[in-house]
Amino acid sequence: MSPLASIVSAGMSRFGRREGLYWRELFLEAFKEVIDRCPNLDPKKDIKAIYLGMMSSEYERQGHTGATASTWAGLLPVEAIRTEAACASAGAAVRFGVAMVASGLHDVVLVGGVEKMTHRPTPEVTSFLATADDFHFDQWHGLTFPGFFALMAVAHFNRYGSNEEDLARVAVKNHKNGALNPKAHFQKEITLEEALKSRVVAWPLKLYDCCPITDGASLLLITRPDIARRFTDTPVNIIGQGFACGSILAFEKDFEKVSFESNVEAARQAYLMAKVKPKDIDVAEIHDCFTIAELIEYEDLGFCRKGEGSRMIREGIVELGGKIPINTSGGLKCKGHPVGATGAAQLYEIYLQLTNQAGRRQVRGAEIGLAHNLGGPGASAVVTICSR
Amino acid sequence: MSPLASIVSAGMSRFGRREGLYWRELFLEAFKEVIDRCPNLDPKKDIKAIYLGMMSSEYERQGHTGATASTWAGLLPVEAIRTEAACASAGAAVRFGVAMVASGLHDVVLVGGVEKMTHRPTPEVTSFLATADDFHFDQWHGLTFPGFFALMAVAHFNRYGSNEEDLARVAVKNHKNGALNPKAHFQKEITLEEALKSRVVAWPLKLYDCCPITDGASLLLITRPDIARRFTDTPVNIIGQGFACGSILAFEKDFEKVSFESNVEAARQAYLMAKVKPKDIDVAEIHDCFTIAELIEYEDLGFCRKGEGSRMIREGIVELGGKIPINTSGGLKCKGHPVGATGAAQLYEIYLQLTNQAGRRQVRGAEIGLAHNLGGPGASAVVTICSR
Numbered sequence: 001m002s003p004l005a006s007i008v009s010a011g012m013s014r015f016g017r018r019e020g021l022y023w024r025e026l027f028l029e030a031f032k033e034v035i036d037r038c039p040n041l042d043p044k045k046d047i048k049a050i051y052l053g054m055m056s057s058e059y060e061r062q063g064h065t066g067a068t069a070s071t072w073a074g075l076l077p078v079e080a081i082r083t084e085a086a087c088a089s090a091g092a093a094v095r096f097g098v099a100m101v102a103s104g105l106h107d108v109v110l111v112g113g114v115e116k117m118t119h120r121p122t123p124e125v126t127s128f129l130a131t132a133d134d135f136h137f138d139q140w141h142g143l144t145f146p147g148f149f150a151l152m153a154v155a156h157f158n159r160y161g162s163n164e165e166d167l168a169r170v171a172v173k174n175h176k177n178g179a180l181n182p183k184a185h186f187q188k189e190i191t192l193e194e195a196l197k198s199r200v201v202a203w204p205l206k207l208y209d210c211c212p213i214t215d216g217a218s219l220l221l222i223t224r225p226d227i228a229r230r231f232t233d234t235p236v237n238i239i240g241q242g243f244a245c246g247s248i249l250a251f252e253k254d255f256e257k258v259s260f261e262s263n264v265e266a267a268r269q270a271y272l273m274a275k276v277k278p279k280d281i282d283v284a285e286i287h288d289c290f291t292i293a294e295l296i297e298y299e300d301l302g303f304c305r306k307g308e309g310s311r312m313i314r315e316g317i318v319e320l321g322g323k324i325p326i327n328t329s330g331g332l333k334c335k336g337h338p339v340g341a342t343g344a345a346q347l348y349e350i351y352l353q354l355t356n357q358a359g360r361r362q363v364r365g366a367e368i369g370l371a372h373n374l375g376g377p378g379a380s381a382v383v384t385i386c387s388r
Numbered sequence: 389m390s391p392l393a394s395i396v397s398a399g400m401s402r403f404g405r406r407e408g409l410y411w412r413e414l415f416l417e418a419f420k421e422v423i424d425r426c427p428n429l430d431p432k433k434d435i436k437a438i439y440l441g442m443m444s445s446e447y448e449r450q451g452h453t454g455a456t457a458s459t460w461a462g463l464l465p466v467e468a469i470r471t472e473a474a475c476a477s478a479g480a481a482v483r484f485g486v487a488m489v490a491s492g493l494h495d496v497v498l499v500g501g502v503e504k505m506t507h508r509p510t511p512e513v514t515s516f517l518a519t520a521d522d523f524h525f526d527q528w529h530g531l532t533f534p535g536f537f538a539l540m541a542v543a544h545f546n547r548y549g550s551n552e553e554d555l556a557r558v559a560v561k562n563h564k565n566g567a568l569n570p571k572a573h574f575q576k577e578i579t580l581e582e583a584l585k586s587r588v589v590a591w592p593l594k595l596y597d598c599c600p601i602t603d604g605a606s607l608l609l610i611t612r613p614d615i616a617r618r619f620t621d622t623p624v625n626i627i628g629q630g631f632a633c634g635s636i637l638a639f640e641k642d643f644e645k646v647s648f649e650s651n652v653e654a655a656r657q658a659y660l661m662a663k664v665k666p667k668d669i670d671v672a673e674i675h676d677c678f679t680i681a682e683l684i685e686y687e688d689l690g691f692c693r694k695g696e697g698s699r700m701i702r703e704g705i706v707e708l709g710g711k712i713p714i715n716t717s718g719g720l721k722c723k724g725h726p727v728g729a730t731g732a733a734q735l736y737e738i739y740l741q742l743t744n745q746a747g748r749r750q751v752r753g754a755e756i757g758l759a760h761n762l763g764g765p766g767a768s769a770v771v772t773i774c775s776r
Contacts (some may be wrong), residue, residue, distance in 0.1 A: 004493075022524075049631075057472075058446065061527065063519035064474040067767035071640075077653040079478040079631040080768070082472040084445075086452040092469040096484050103491035104393075131451035136410075139449065243437075243467040245458040252459075265465040367407040379455035380468070 002238035004273075005101040006228035007386070008353040009038035009221040012344075015336035016185040018215040023116040024072045026217040026338075027052070030112065031073055034219050041221065041233050043075065048106040050080040051096045053089030053113030054340035056128040059120055069114075075200040082092075084340075086132030088375030089113050090218065091343030091382030095243055097222045099151035107227060112219035125213050129339070132356060132376035134248045146210055146290070148250050148377050150202035153292035155255040157204065160307035162295060165202050169313045170291040171208040175318060178330020180361040185214045185336030189340035209291040214336030218345035234355045236369075240274025240385040242266035248379045260378030262272060263300035267372070270383040271302070278302035281324060281385075282366040283353045285346035287374035288331040298326070301372060301383070320361060328353065328361045343373035343382060349371055391625035392661075393489040394616035395608050396772070397426035398739045400732075403604035404573040404722035410459045411448060411504040414605035414726075415440070418500065419461055422607050428619050429609065431463065434659050436494040438468040439484045441477030441501030442728035444516040446567035447508055457502075467494075472728075473742060474520030475503050475677060477761030479731030479770030483631055485610045496614060500607035502734035517651065517727070520764035522636045534598055534678070536638055536765050538590035539545035541680035543643040545592070548695035552592050556583035557701045559596040559721055564717020565708060568749040573602045573724030588643070597679040600725030606733035622743045624757075628662025628773040636767045648766030651688035655760070658771040659690070666690035669712055669773075670754040671741045673734035675762035676719040686714070689760060708749060716741065716749045731761035733772060742776040 011033030013026040019064065034096050035043060050069050056065035066080030083092040090113030097111035117125055130139045133148070150313060156162050178184040198207035221231070228235035232233050244265035254261065271277060278301060286301065288294035295309035303324060304312050318326040327347035329335045332342060350369035351359040366388075373382045399421030401414040423431060438457055445451035454468030471480040478501030485499035505513055518527045521536070544550050560580050566572040578596060586595035609619070616623035624695060632653035635641065642649065659665060666689060674689065676682035683697035691712055692700050700706050706714040717723045717737035738757035740746040754776075761770045 031475050046501040056445070056451065057519050058521055059509065061515075061519050062523045063444065063472060064521070064636060064764045064767060066473055066480075068522065068635045068636045069765060071636045071767070076635060076651050077632040079482070079483075080473075080633050081631070082452060084456055084472060085468075092454075095467075095469070097488065099487040099493055100485065102493060103487045105487055105490060127449075131449050135448055135450045243469070244465040245455045247464060248452060248456045248459045261465050288427070296548045356446050376452045376455060379452060379459070 003225045005222045005238045006225045006235040007088045007220050007351050008223050008228050008231035008235050009034045010348045012183055012218040012348045013216050014183045015214050015216040015338060017118045023114045024068060025071055026116060026215060027114045028072060030217040030219045034221050037325040038221060038231050046108045047075055047078060047110050048260050049078060049100060049109045051083055051093040051111045053083050053093040053343060055084060055086055055089050055115060058128050059116055085380040086375035087339050088343055088380040088382050089340040091373030094343060094384060095382060098238055098241060101222055101224050108223045110219055111222055112284045113340040114217035115212050115338040115340040115380050116215045118215050119340060138150050138250045143250055146205055147200040149290040149292050151207045152258060153204050156258045156292060159258055162310040164196060166211050166295060166310040166313055167291040168192050170294045171195045173319055174288060174331040174333040177328050177361055178334025181330050181335060184330040184334055185212055186334050199223050205290055209331040211337040214338045216338035216341045217337060218341045220344055220347055236351050236354045236386050236388055238384060239387050240270040242269025243382045245380055246378050250377050258296060259300050262378050262381035263297060266381040266383040267301045270385050274385040276368060276385060280368050281370045282368050283328060283363045284326050285329060285349050286326055286372040288327055288333050289337060297372060325363050328363060346371040346373060347384060350386050354386060390396045391613045391627050392732055393486045393610045393626045394613045394623040395739050396611050396616050396619035396623050397422045397609040398736045400571055400606040400736045401604050402571045403602050405506045411502045412456060414504060414603060415457055415502045416460060418605040418607045422609050426609060426619050434496045435463055435466060435498050437466060437488060437497045439471055439481040439499045441471050441481040441731060443472060443477050443503060445476055446516050447504055463715060466576060469594055473768040474763035475727050476731055476761045476768040476770050477728040479761030482731060483770060486626055486629060489612050496611045498607055499610055501728040502605035503726040503728040504603045505726060506603050507603050526638045531638055534590040537678040537680050538593045540646060541592050544646045544680060547646055547692055550698040552584060554698040554701055555597050555679040556580050558682045560581045561707055561719040562676060562715050562719040565659060565716050565749055566722025569723060572718040572722055574722050575598055581735050584586040593678055599677050599720040599725040602726045604724060604726035604729045606729045608732055608735055608737050624739050624774050624776055626772060627775050628658040629768045630657025633768055634766045638765050646684060647688050650769035651685060651765050653769040654769040655689045658773050662773040664756060664773060668756050669758045670756050671716060672714050672749045672758040673717060673737050674714055674760040676721050677725060713751050716751060734759040734761060735772060738774050742774060
């Protein structure tokens, strides 16, 4: 089919501990890059709407994210709305941007997300993050996200014979990639031994199995495909997308098959719409909030058969230079996970890869890329497929 | 132009203090009505997505509103996303539902909003509501919403000669209408004297100039216009819509003209798209979070010339039986204002009016209706125009 929409520019703040800045300033850092990359853009004239993912307004006691962003970007009276789907909040913003453009209601929209997290004490951050979990059944009983993904990891170990080393290998790979990304939170490699010896957070997950708490913003400029070349000679087309939910309740998760129904359904929709198969994907950014999530997603997204995730990492298939490089940006693990920004930051990396701007981590000849953004206990998933 | 989308069913929980219930239960109460009104609907098969407005996840420490709703409604793995634009959060959800349907990405979507507020102490509620205001410039200096709208009222008095009695008349009218609405928070009339003698909250606003803190949910079932009659013989068409932002900063507001630029711009877009004029509107629900807001909106939405708002209420033009009955539901003032639900509850009333189901408050022969939903310090505004 013809593309749904085109990405014609993109921006991302540096990810990390951004002391002394508010989220609106990180948003502007990303917005400046969107403008700088797109000399043909007249922001005030061209941009018709802003859709911005943010998971929690509690970090800065600032809600009304859309109007705040529209005010700060000097784009008033442009329409602006916040989207929230936990860690998939920016994926949701992209989703709405695509729909707006595909509907003809708007021709050029700015979408993305932002989160400023590191200025709050870790226990507060943990409690804000936990609101992505069911209050009554999960938060109430103390099930945090490391705890939940640890349960998934044990189930995967038992059912499929994966192990702690496989998880550590995912961390090592993503740090190796992130070391090549000047905007990543961490820009250093780690060894398998360091990962395995890091302190246990929730067994079998250790410190290096968990993504960090990070500040950042990321944005994409999306247009109707037929006008994309007004803004750039190298648009990236969104050719398929799917969004699906799974239960918000941890006890309803599939610990038998060790899979998220949301992933499988969102991927099915996206592949169907894009008319491509998993084997056609040249590069992918997938949601490695914990290393075990990445392993499960290799399977849920169809890059291998169910249960074979560990083979993908053991055999180097997902490394830079492998058959399908995954999380070339460093992933959430090393690039960082400013929750509301992540879904757009993944597409930022796909945009760089498909326009041959990914520098030392460039996947040569990449033509089709996939981004996968997960929310909470696998309760929201967005899969977006792009082609150059 | 042809309609953007059609409303084929609608539901609203009873508004008020709903003790012992969680928001998900209010959501289900509204959802049950959507189903009951629409015998041809097979929810699991037909509904493709849920977009749900909620202003703050802090009331129940429950974010990830979309996935929670999708889980609780038994609609998994259906796509579900929360929208937030302060008090215009449900208006934003409707906006995205319209875009999804207009884009062809989905044919049937459930949109609306919910908020459960009354179980928290009032100072907490006030602080949650204040996140719709700029943190640095307004919250920080103690500017609450009653304070902000009081400033607008004083400016309007000075510039246009309106007065406290005009404000009280708005309250009296809305209570008179709300007394006819079995789902309204308050279902009783008040006298002009009671309103004028009620205690001062922020002069010139008194208790009866302020909407209450309320629990509630409201939903609309929206489809592509060409399939609407599969679900009902009396669809209501969405023929125009506009969304615009104004500054998040109180000091940047137009205290000279006493107008919200967001209102004016959103209305301009909606009228243009619908090809109707203010004089064509038969019934309207507008955002009377404070009585002064309703007065300003008569002007901003073009029902009278700038500065003539008080004439509309003095001369009974906006009463039931008047030339353009406004807030026949009782408005936010009397029906209540569960923040995230309000934008959809307004369209619920318009749906009832245009399908001749509004009972004792029916506007005879109403063919074109308008809903206006405002967020925060006039920083977000959505205007939706419907025809039967």
